[in-house]
Amino acid sequence: xxxxxxxxxxxxxxxxxxxxxxxxxxxxxxxxxxxxxxxxxxxxxxxxxxxxxxxxxxxxxxxxxxxxxxxxxxxxxxxxx
Numbered sequence: 001x002x003x004x005x006x007x008x009x010x011x012x013x014x015x016x017x018x019x020x021x022x023x024x025x026x027x028x029x030x031x032x033x034x035x036x037x038x039x040x041x042x043x044x045x046x047x048x049x050x051x052x053x054x055x056x057x058x059x060x061x062x063x064x065x066x067x068x069x070x071x072x073x074x075x076x077x078x079x080x081x
Contacts, residue, residue, distance in 0.1 A: 024060035027053050 031053030038047025 020060050020063055024057045027057035027060060031057060 031050050034050030034053070035047045038044060038050065
């Protein structure tokens with residue numbers, strides 16, 4: 001079992017891509033606003049059609065947290081020669 005110190009060390013080692021985080025926040029905000037608008041105005045079509053944005057935002061968060069930067073010292077995948 002993992003203790004608190006190990007958990008904090010793992011959380012500190014996560015690399016975050018801020019661009020994907022911003023996109024995830026925007027997608028989650030739009031989804032929340034659309035679902036709320038649909039529920040407040042009794043527009044079920046708007047509320048249901050906004051639900052696919054929620055998994056997209058979660059996917060962006062997951063990708064942003066697991067994004068690893070390529071080696072800056074030499075060519076590699078996505079790098080220049």
